[in-house]
Amino acid sequence: MPHIEILGASVRFGLVPILSNISLTLEPGEVAWLRGPNGAGKSTFLRLMAGLIRPFAGQALMFGETPGPSTRKRTGLVAHHPALYEELTLEENLTFFADLTATRHIRVDEALEAVGLAGARSRKARDSSEGMRRRADLARLLLTDHDLLLLDEAHSGLDRQAGGLVEALVERTIGRGGACVLVSHATEITFATRVVELNEGSLL
Amino acid sequence: MTFRRQALVILRRDLRIEGRTGEALLITLPFGLAALFLIPLALPLDTALLSRIGPGMFWAVTLLFGMFITFRQSAGESPAQHEQLRMLGVDPAARYTGRVIASTLLLIVFELVLAPTTILLFAPEPLDGWLWIVPLGVLVAIGLALIGTLVSDMTASLRGRSTLAPLLVAPLSIPLLVPAAQGLESIRTNNGILVPAMFMVLVVLALAVIGVMTAQPLEETT
Numbered sequence: 001m002p003h004i005e006i007l008g009a010s011v012r013f014g015l016v017p018i019l020s021n022i023s024l025t026l027e028p029g030e031v032a033w034l035r036g037p038n039g040a041g042k043s044t045f046l047r048l049m050a051g052l053i054r055p056f057a058g059q060a061l062m063f064g065e066t067p068g069p070s071t072r073k074r075t076g077l078v079a080h081h082p083a084l085y086e087e088l089t090l091e092e093n094l095t096f097f098a099d100l101t102a103t104r105h106i107r108v109d110e111a112l113e114a115v116g117l118a119g120a121r122s123r124k125a126r127d128s129s130e131g132m133r134r135r136a137d138l139a140r141l142l143l144t145d146h147d148l149l150l151l152d153e154a155h156s157g158l159d160r161q162a163g164g165l166v167e168a169l170v171e172r173t174i175g176r177g178g179a180c181v182l183v184s185h186a187t188e189i190t191f192a193t194r195v196v197e198l199n200e201g202s203l204l
Numbered sequence: 205m206t207f208r209r210q211a212l213v214i215l216r217r218d219l220r221i222e223g224r225t226g227e228a229l230l231i232t233l234p235f236g237l238a239a240l241f242l243i244p245l246a247l248p249l250d251t252a253l254l255s256r257i258g259p260g261m262f263w264a265v266t267l268l269f270g271m272f273i274t275f276r277q278s279a280g281e282s283p284a285q286h287e288q289l290r291m292l293g294v295d296p297a298a299r300y301t302g303r304v305i306a307s308t309l310l311l312i313v314f315e316l317v318l319a320p321t322t323i324l325l326f327a328p329e330p331l332d333g334w335l336w337i338v339p340l341g342v343l344v345a346i347g348l349a350l351i352g353t354l355v356s357d358m359t360a361s362l363r364g365r366s367t368l369a370p371l372l373v374a375p376l377s378i379p380l381l382v383p384a385a386q387g388l389e390s391i392r393t394n395n396g397i398l399v400p401a402m403f404m405v406l407v408v409l410a411l412a413v414i415g416v417m418t419a420q421p422l423e424e425t426t
Binding site: 047050052069070072073075076077079080081082083085087088092096097099100101102 | 205209210213217220221224225282284285287288289290291292293294
């Protein structure tokens with residue numbers, strides 16, 4: 001069963017069309033690289049795939065179902081901007097997400113260690129660099145297992161060493177039979193299995 | 205992950221953030237105190253009049269500045285953060301409940317600071333059953349928190365949110381504040397507080413049910 005099945009979906013915000021007649025199927029094991037110019041609708045497309053927005057025309061299915069709480073729980077999303085709470089430390093941010101998913105706190109320590117932030121755990125998110133915040137956001141994905149990863153500019157702010165974290169996360173998900181969609185302005189993503197071009201809300 | 209646990213996690217987050225920033229309380233409290241201080245200066249020097257209007261001023265300032273506490277609480281969550289909670293499968297009703305409890309606690313602190321200031325500035329008549337003011341204050345705090353959080357969710361995706369939200373909170377608070385004022389009057393005249401208190405309990409229960417039941421549909425529409 002495809003992890004994502006979008007058929008003729010169109011999305012608009014108010015009267016402004018964002019996506020027009022989009023169709024996409026994502027099978028387990030696939031890593032789709034979604035690219036296009038600024039304003040093409042990539043982030044909106046990702047949110048459609050995450051089940052956070054509904055199309056006003058067409059259909060969008062996740063894991064064969066209409067998107068809802070049960071399908072979203074199986075999906076890991078890294079948005080354009082890290083969803084960290086500025087006044088909480090990096091550790092407290094991860095602990096907050098761990099508590100909401102009934103994840104043991106030991107995994108918070110492991111996740112911080114894995115992304116190289118063990119020494120900065122007590123730093124507030126607002127006092128952390130963009131790269132550190134992005135690492136912490138990626139660490140959040142290590143707290144639980146996902147069948148689908150949606151990564152919006154996950155490489156943004158990361159140095160070359162940390163960029164390997166994204167690939168490791170993707171490999172971990174694919175290894176479990178999952179799928180992944182990455183939005184990236186990188187010139188090359190070697191581990192992508194297909195490229196999806198988006199321009200002005202339409203697939204090329 | 206149970207409803208109760210999710211609500212507690214949200215509550216802990218809100219209180220921790222408020223404890224570090226003081227944005228909701230420490231910004232609003234001075235304005236509330238200033239309002240209480242300035243009102244007597246704007247009136248003729250009539251201690252009997254001040255004594256009579258003191259309790260009403262307390263409720264009015266609680267409403268006016270209390271709504272800002274709940275809005276600032278609600279504004280503390282960005283759209284990206286809210287979307288992450290949706291991705292984690294957090295029950296919208298649990299999220300609503302956690303935020304309401306956090307706002308209630310802050311409003312109670314707000315009232316606890318305002319109350320002695322009101323007594324000091326307005327010297328209201330001593331009341332025999334003054335302890336009954338405590339449940340009235342708690343019910344007002346809970347009710348305002350319920351209304352403020354609900355209105356905040358209703359207006360989340362609207363452009364004129366910061367204008368519309370207070371305009372919605374004020375009339376919705378009337379069923380709370382009128383019986384609260386009547387309750388104080390009942391205490392003053394020894395007429396028994398049961399009727400206004402029970403009315404307030406019913407209003408709070410109705411608001412709680414509405415808030416919890418509309419949490420999911422409101423989230424899906426934003």
